Amino acid sequence: MGKSADHNGLRLARARLRRRWTQERLARESGFSLATVRAIEQGRRSLDNMAQLLTFARALDVPVTDLTGQPYAVSGPEEDAGQGAVAGIRRELLLAEREPRIDAAQAAAVSIPALRSRVENMSGRHRSAALASMGHDLPALLHDLRVARHTAPVAQRAAVYGLLAQAYEAAMDMLKQTGFVADATAAIERARWAAQRSGDPLRALTVEWHYSGEFIRVGELGDAADIIEGGLCELRPLAREDVTAAALTGAYELKASLVAAWAGDAVATWERWERARVIGEENGREPERAAGVRAEQCGYLVGRAAGGDA
Numbered sequence: 001m002g003k004s005a006d007h008n009g010l011r012l013a014r015a016r017l018r019r020r021w022t023q024e025r026l027a028r029e030s031g032f033s034l035a036t037v038r039a040i041e042q043g044r045r046s047l048d049n050m051a052q053l054l055t056f057a058r059a060l061d062v063p064v065t066d067l068t069g070q071p072y073a074v075s076g077p078e079e080d081a082g083q084g085a086v087a088g089i090r091r092e093l094l095l096a097e098r099e100p101r102i103d104a105a106q107a108a109a110v111s112i113p114a115l116r117s118r119v120e121n122m123s124g125r126h127r128s129a130a131l132a133s134m135g136h137d138l139p140a141l142l143h144d145l146r147v148a149r150h151t152a153p154v155a156q157r158a159a160v161y162g163l164l165a166q167a168y169e170a171a172m173d174m175l176k177q178t179g180f181v182a183d184a185t186a187a188i189e190r191a192r193w194a195a196q197r198s199g200d201p202l203r204a205l206t207v208e209w210h211y212s213g214e215f216i217r218v219g220e221l222g223d224a225a226d227i228i229e230g231g232l233c234e235l236r237p238l239a240r241e242d243v244t245a246a247a248l249t250g251a252y253e254l255k256a257s258l259v260a261a262w263a264g265d266a267v268a269t270w271e272r273w274e275r276a277r278v279i280g281e282e283n284g285r286e287p288e289r290a291a292g293v294r295a296e297q298c299g300y301l302v303g304r305a306a307g308g309d310a
Contacts, residue, residue, distance in 0.1 A: 065179030088139030171263035
C-alpha cells in the first residue's frame with residue numbers, strides 16, 4: 001500500500017507491531033474491544049479523536065505523532081490536549097536565560113513557597129498525564145519561575161533552578177506525548193541546564209534519565225549507554241541510604257535493559273532487567289522508606305522505563 005494511503009489506523013498497526021503485540025494485547029492494554037482495534041487498523045473505523053489517540057499512545061508508550069504522522073490539530077477546545085499552549089511554552093524555552101521585563105511590584109510579588117506548590121501540583125498532573133491542564137498552565141508557570149530566577153535572593157536561587165528543572169521536565173513530557181518532538185528535545189535541554197544549577201544531584205540524575213532517551217530515540221545507543229552508566233556510577237552510592245535514589249537506580253537499569261534490547265544483546269537485556277527487579281523487591285520490603293513525592297516521581301519513571309519509554 002502506498003504512502004498516500006496511510007491513515008492513523010495503519011500507523012497504529014505499525015506501532016503495535018514494533019512492540020510485538022497482538023491485536024488482542026493492544027485491546028487489553030487500551031481498554032478497547034478487539035473488534036474496535038481491528039476496525040481501526042483496517043480503516044473501517046476512523047481514529048481521529050484526541051481522547052482515543054491518547055489512549056492508544058499511552059498504551060503503546062509512543063508519542064501521538066507516531067499515530068498521526070504529524071502533530072495533532074484539534075478541532076475544538078474539548079479535544080485540546082494542551083497543544084494550544086505550545087506557542088507559549090516555546091516562547092519560555094527561548095527566553096529561559098533572558099532577564100524578564102518586570103517592574104518592582106512584580107519582583108516583590110515573587111513567592112518561592114507559592115511557586116513550589118504550583119510546581120508540585122504540575123508534577124501531579126504530569127504523573128497522571130493530565131495533558132490539557134498541564135499545557136494551559138505551563139507557560140505562566142515557566143514565566144513566573146524565570147522571574148523568580150532573576151529576583152530571588154541568592155540563597156534561594158538553587159531551589160528555583162530545581163523547580164525550573166521540574167517544570168521543564170513536565171513540559172518535555174507533555175510536548176513529546178502530543179507529538180511536538182523537537183520542542184520536547186528543547187525542553188529537556190532546558191531541564192538539564194536548570195538541574196545542573198540546582199545543587200540537587202537526584203534532580204539532575206532524573207533529568208539525565210530522560211536525556212538518555214533522546215539518544216535512544218535517534219538511534220545513538222552508545223551515547224545513551226554512556227549517559228546511563230555515568231548516572232548509575234553516581235546513583236549507586238546514594239541508593240544504599242535513599243529510597244528515591246534506589247528507585248531511580250531501578251529506572252536506569254530498566255533503561256539500560258531497553259538499550260541492550262535495541263542493540264540485540266539478549267543476555268544484557270535480561271541481566272539489567274533482573275537488577276531492576278531486585279531493586280524493586282528491596283524497596284517493596286521497606287515501605288516506611290517509600291513515602292514522599294520524590295519516591296512517587298521515581299516510581300513514575302520506573303513505570304515509563306518498563307513500558308519502553310525512550
